[in-house]
Amino acid sequence: MPASPSTARAINDRLALQLLQQHGPLTATQLKTLTGLSRPTVADLVERLQGAGLIHVVGESGAVRRGPNAKLYGIVADRAHLAALDVRTGSVSVVVADLLGATLAEATLPIADGTGTGPAVEQAVALLERTAREAGxxxxxxxxxxxxxxxxxxxxxLRDSSGLPAWHRGLVRVLQQRLPATVLVENETNLAAVAEHRAGAALDRETFVLIWLGQGIGAAVMLDGKLRQGASGGAGEIGFLPVPGVAGLPSAVDCEGGFFSLAGSAAVCELAAHHGIELPGGVASEAAAVAAVRAAPAADERGERFLNELADRLTLGAAAVVSVLDPGCVLLAGAVGEAGGAPLAARVEERLALMSPLRTEVRAGSLGDGAVLRGALLTARDAAQDALFAPGG
Known part of the structure; x- marks a missing residue:
């Protein structure tokens, strides 16, 4: 059954907007070529999108040529502003951007241990409001x-989870109640996978698993270009994965004894100290784990032994994921994964090839700790564009 004229117009408009988002400003002739639509149809949709305030003339394609086809049309970036938040155990980071994702303002605020739920929520909300005002x-x-x-x-x-601050859930609820905006929340590791897929190390992969290496441990599963969260939202909770080489087993409320005990930042720091890699400040933390991994290549044989044993540990978790999902590609992401880079990824790939018959490429994530904010911003941008670019939006 052929589409109605109004449906066809909506499809054509959305296609044109997607092309303008992907390629930047285009002329009507370029839109005609990319869409395959007729010249009159393109002229109509350009007029329609201009009238809706979604696109405008941003320049001309050449100094000599004049006329309608020489005009460059681009999306009106300030039609809407977007915000992204990266909520950590002890901090909140915020970025505000325009409709095309260009950063307008950003800020980070530490939330001290022991801060009550109410005060912590108010601090985070005030940070977002202040950053939004700075953006315009x-x-x-x-x-x-x-x-x-x-x-x-x-x-x-966001579900109630043991070990996480109560203000996390409170913040989400308050923002949903106070803001006249669409508020979306997603697991941080899943957002990192979205960012690496759209703008990072997995651009050429529709199926992969991202293993997040930082203060905590997690994984995100991307199959056929779609995130798979699982029946309860817990797909990828590999910190709880039982592995050899640790004392005891994890429980429903504590991942100690699981893969977390081998590959979390505290475990990485302990391993580094065992091999004589000095920790900055002598305190185990995510920052110290990153510093140790970065310092390892310059630490002669001690650094080699440290990286080799760390790769042994990471391979245990990666092999379990690969044996179940056969993703073809594993990303080592997060601050520690980025610090290890290609050398650490290569070590894990070598060991994985010996342990599993399933051929798997192992890569280092390219966006590091900023992947969560990037993924949150992409999610907000998709939501805004779905609403604004829809018929009548």
């Missing part, structure tokens, strides 16, 4: 939030 007077249309913990796939809400 355009109201926020969509807000993406990356947080540790499980997201209920049925409700989209």
């Amino acid at each position: 007077s355009v109201p926020l249309h969509s807000v993406g939030i990356g947080a540790p913990g499980l997201i209920d796939p049925a409700t989209g809400e």
Whole structure:
């Protein structure tokens, strides 16, 4: 059954907007070539999108040529502002961007241990409001939030998780109540996978698993270009994966004894100290683990032994994931994964080839710790564009 004229117009408009987003400003002739539409149809949709305030003339394609086809049309970037939040155990980072994703303002605020739920939520909300004001007077249309913990796939809400601050859930609820904006929350590791898939090390992969290496441990599963969260939102909770080489077993409320005990930042710091790699400040932390991994190549045989044993540990978790999903590609992401880079990824790939018959490429993530904010911003941008680019949006 052929599409109605109004449906056909909506499809053509959305296609044109997607091309303008992907390629930047285009002339009507270029839109005609890329869409395969007729010249009159392109002229109509350009007029329609201009009238809706979604595109405008941003320049001309050449100094000599004049006329309608020489005009360059681009998306009106300040039609809406977007915000992204990276909510950590002890801090909140915020970025505000325009509709095309260009950063307008950003800020980070530490949240001290022991801060009550109410004060912590108010500090985080005030940070977002202040950053949005710095970005300009355009109201926020969509807000993406990356947080540790499980997201209920049925409700989209952050579930109560032991070991995480209560203010995390409070912040999400308050933002959803106060803001006249669409507020979306997703697990931080899943957002990192979205970012690496759209703008990082997995651009050429529709199926892969991202293993997040930082203060905590997690994984994100991307199959056929789609995130797979699992029945309860817990797909990828590999910190709880039982592995050899640790004392005891994990429990439903504590991942000690699981893969976390081998590859979390505290375990990486302990391993580095065992091999004589000095930790900055002598305190185990994510920053210290990153410093140790970065310092290893210059530490002669001690550094080699440290990286080799770390690769042995990471391979245990990677092999379990590969044996179940056969993703063809594993990304070592997060601050520690980025610090290890290609040398650490190559070590894990070598060991994985010996342990598993399933051929798997192992890569280092390219976006590091900033992947969560990037993924949250992409999620907010998708939501805004879905709403604004829809018929009548």
